[in-house]
Amino acid sequence: MKVAGRHYRSLWWDGDAGTLRIIDQRWLPHDFRIAELRTLDDCAVAIREMWVRGAPLIGATAAYAMALKMHDDPSDDALARARDELHATRPTAVNLRWALDRCRDALASLPYSARAEAALVLAHDIADEDVEINRRIGEHGLAIIREIAPRKAAGEPVRMLTHCNAGWLATVDWGTATSPMFQAHDAGVPLHVWVDETRPRNQGALTAWELASHGIAHAYIVDNAGGHLMQRGLVDMVLVGTDRTTRRGDVCNKIGTYLKALAAHDNGVPFYVALPSPTIDWTVADGIADIPIEERSARETTHVLGRTGAGDIEHVMVAPEGTPGGNPAFDVTPNHLVTGLITERGVCDASAEALSSLFPERADAAAGSQQGLS
Numbered sequence: 001m002k003v004a005g006r007h008y009r010s011l012w013w014d015g016d017a018g019t020l021r022i023i024d025q026r027w028l029p030h031d032f033r034i035a036e037l038r039t040l041d042d043c044a045v046a047i048r049e050m051w052v053r054g055a056p057l058i059g060a061t062a063a064y065a066m067a068l069k070m071h072d073d074p075s076d077d078a079l080a081r082a083r084d085e086l087h088a089t090r091p092t093a094v095n096l097r098w099a100l101d102r103c104r105d106a107l108a109s110l111p112y113s114a115r116a117e118a119a120l121v122l123a124h125d126i127a128d129e130d131v132e133i134n135r136r137i138g139e140h141g142l143a144i145i146r147e148i149a150p151r152k153a154a155g156e157p158v159r160m161l162t163h164c165n166a167g168w169l170a171t172v173d174w175g176t177a178t179s180p181m182f183q184a185h186d187a188g189v190p191l192h193v194w195v196d197e198t199r200p201r202n203q204g205a206l207t208a209w210e211l212a213s214h215g216i217a218h219a220y221i222v223d224n225a226g227g228h229l230m231q232r233g234l235v236d237m238v239l240v241g242t243d244r245t246t247r248r249g250d251v252c253n254k255i256g257t258y259l260k261a262l263a264a265h266d267n268g269v270p271f272y273v274a275l276p277s278p279t280i281d282w283t284v285a286d287g288i289a290d291i292p293i294e295e296r297s298a299r300e301t302t303h304v305l306g307r308t309g310a311g312d313i314e315h316v317m318v319a320p321e322g323t324p325g326g327n328p329a330f331d332v333t334p335n336h337l338v339t340g341l342i343t344e345r346g347v348c349d350a351s352a353e354a355l356s357s358l359f360p361e362r363a364d365a366a367a368g369s370q371q372g373l374s
């Protein structure tokens with residue numbers, strides 16, 4: 001998508017330097033900075049400390065990290081260690097495991113001399129596929145928005161609510177939840193987006209920045225406002241992203257998503273999830289029992305990053321000195337609260353039957369490998 005009129009992806013390969021360039025998201029929306037990642041360790045830090053974030057982007061970054069490692073050391077030992085080191089950076093978004101296992105499986109059978117080049121080609125493929133998946137999610141999501149639009153009074157926009165940032169910054173391009181918004185806006189459908197700030201890290205500010213860059217009407221709201229807005233009839237549709245969706249359609253996403261789903265259910269507001277297929281974890285059915293939830297530093301809750309009146313980007317403390325904090329980073333919305341999953345192959349119910357009929361080859365492969373294990 002565009003920043004100040006220039007097209008960017010959230011990461012790209014610098015062929016001359018042989019390094020990965022990323023948009024360093026720690027500074028957004030206050031400052032637009034590009035960082036260079038030269039090694040696997042650089043990439044691991046960038047993922048863990050959320051210079052890059054969002055499930056699909058974490059996966060793509062990890063794939064490039066594997067390519068950087070294979071350039072330095074293409075041995076079997078390095079391949080296994082790289083996979084494990086990167087896998088340990090963030091536990092919840094399953095795209096990380098998906099990308100790493102795809103790289104390991106493709107590279108392991110190659111001679112050492114072929115691994116560096118093959119790893120880079122694979123990382124490019126993963127990045128390009130992500131862009132296409134998200135473009136298609138946008139087309140299917142647009143169809144839903146188009147169904148709602150004629151029910152609005154003349155001149156009234158379709159009012160959407162989103163949580164966290166499932167925008168282009170969280171993917172390689174387009175975003176998942178934002179792709180239908182961008183495409184609806186481009187198609188001339190009047191739109192207004194309520195953007196949850198998403199404490200503690202305020203990823204909503206990234207979404208607001210993206211929507212503003214694209215000229216989409218929006219308002220940045222506190223996380224607690226959603227239920228009230230739904231009761232007043234001011235939300236036509238909730239659309240969020242996901243970090244891991246189980247084979248039966250339980251949706252793990254940024255902390256607070258579950259509360260939005262509950263409020264949507266109580267108020268008869270459709271609750272949709274933009275779901276790229278690499279975010280489906282076919283090995284897990286019960287999301288509440290079996291998805292690992294990342295617990296991040298309590299400092300993220302007691303301190304907030306912002307720009308001061310003097311223009312400096314600083315952390316300020318918002319809790320009493322020494323207050324203990326708790327910081328679970330994700331929650332699980334059970335499938336019965338989800339109206340539909342918007343995938344690259346179309347929209348389906350949040351159920352095992354619907355997901356496996358949309359992705360039969362993946363469901364079969366996962367069932368086969370589970371049988372092999374038992």
Ligand code: MRU
Pocket residue numbers: 053054055056093163164165166167170171175176177203240241242243253254329
């Ligand atoms: O902790 P984050 O910022 O990586 O969490 C991001 C989210 O929860 C997104 O909604 C999710 O990864 C989907 S991104 C297309």
